[in-house]
Amino acid sequence: MIAQYKKETDDLKKTKPSDGRILLLYINRLGTGNLYQNTEPLGLKALAAFIEEKGYSSYVYSGSVHEAVKLAGIGAPEKMPAVVGLYCDFETLSAVESFSRFLKENTSAKVFVGGPQAVALGEEFLKRSRSDAVVCGEGEYPLYELLEFFMRGAGRMQDIAGVSYIDSAGSFIKIPPRPPIDKLDLLPLRRSGIDGTARKAARNYSILTGRGCPFSCAFCYEGSVSGGVRLRGVDNSLREIR
Numbered sequence: 443m444i445a446q447y448k449k450e451t452d453d454l455k456k457t458k459p460s461d462g463r464i465l466l467l468y469i470n471r472l473g474t475g476n477l478y479q480n481t482e483p484l485g486l487k488a489l490a491a492f493i494e495e496k497g498y499s500s501y502v503y504s505g506s507v508h509e510a511v512k513l514a515g516i517g518a519p520e521k522m523p524a525v526v527g528l529y530c531d532f533e534t535l536s537a538v539e540s541f542s543r544f545l546k547e548n549t550s551a552k553v554f555v556g557g558p559q560a561v562a563l564g565e566e567f568l569k570r571s572r573s574d575a576v577v578c579g580e581g582e583y584p585l586y587e588l589l590e591f592f593m594r595g596a597g598r599m600q601d602i603a604g605v606s607y608i609d610s611a612g613s614f615i616k617i618p619p620r621p622p623i624d625k626l627d628l629l630p631l632r633r634s635g636i637d638g639t640a641r642k643a644a645r646n647y648s649i650l651t652g653r654g655c656p657f658s659c660a661f662c663y664e665g666s667v668s669g670g671v672r673l674r675g676v677d678n679s680l681r682e683i684r
Contacts, residue, residue, distance in 0.1 A: 463523040464500040464589070466490055469510045469541060470534045482648045485556075485581070486529060487632040492582040495630045498589055503638040507537045513638070514545060523551050524593060527585065530557035530567075542571035552592045556581045558663035564606060565614040575599075576606045579619035580653070582629065622670075626653065627678040651679045 468483040483504045490500040503513055515521030526545055530538040538560070542553045556577040560567045568576060574592075577584045584604045590596040599607065604619035623629065652673040655664045 463521070464493070464498055464525045464527070465510075465513055465523045466500055466502045466527045467510050467513075467541075468504040468529045468534070469507050470537050471507060483529065484632070484648055484650050486527070488629070488650070489527065489581050489585055491630040491632040493586055493589060496586050496589075498586075498593075501637045505638065507541050509638070510541060511544070514549060514551070516548060522549050525552045525554065525589060527581075528553065528555045528557075528573075530555050530560040532559050535559045539567070539571045542573045546572040552588075554585065554588055556585075561606075562663065564616065565608070568606065568608050568614070574607060575602075578604045578606065580604075580623055582623070583620060622654065622672065624672060626672055626674045631678075631682045647683070649679065649682055650674075 466483075466486040466489055468486055481504075483502060486502050486504075490502050493500060501513070503510060514523065514526070526542075528538050528542060534557075538555060538557075542555065545551050545553050553571070553573040554575045554577060555567070555571065555573045560571075560573075560576045561578045564576070567573075575588060577588075584602055587597060587602045588605065591599055591602065599605070600615065600617065603617055606614070606616045609615050652671060654671040655662075656671050
């Protein structure tokens, strides 16, 4: 599917991206019954709210790789993003890896990936996807610090907690994650709706009233990294609903 765009991008490789455009994507192959058709990307919306409070603009999209390629501005250099953030789990691994490689081969965008499958595969995922960094744990602060480093030249990559990457010498670098965020009520409320979606029409509204898991199941990523259950206050949750 991505191959059909290769010919038209031959003359656009490494084109300078538009300043400051940040895409946050939850993508998968075309098909029926995909999760993106039935759910909202609550995690990406939380990240968008956090970085927007810090002065960055973002575009959140949930849908197919085919549409995500169009969002990447291929054929329209002025629309190319500066940064693309991707969520990767077992179901989306193939789509995320191929899309990340496509971006690195055809644009100058920096690519950051979070999610259990990218974290679990570590160095192997970074080399296959050619992404610039993988984030372990909650993404608000690592994403913000990555943006500060790559877009504003602030700080050092090796000081960003929770980030894995391949350095200039080809070595795999893995920095331990920071502690989970305790005071969830201090985080900005996510804005309602998302910028682009393949989600089917629904009358429900999704909201996260807490984070973490009380269990430690051997087969599950969440319980091993979440740091226990943390809840938002009732008033804070109601503010988001209203």
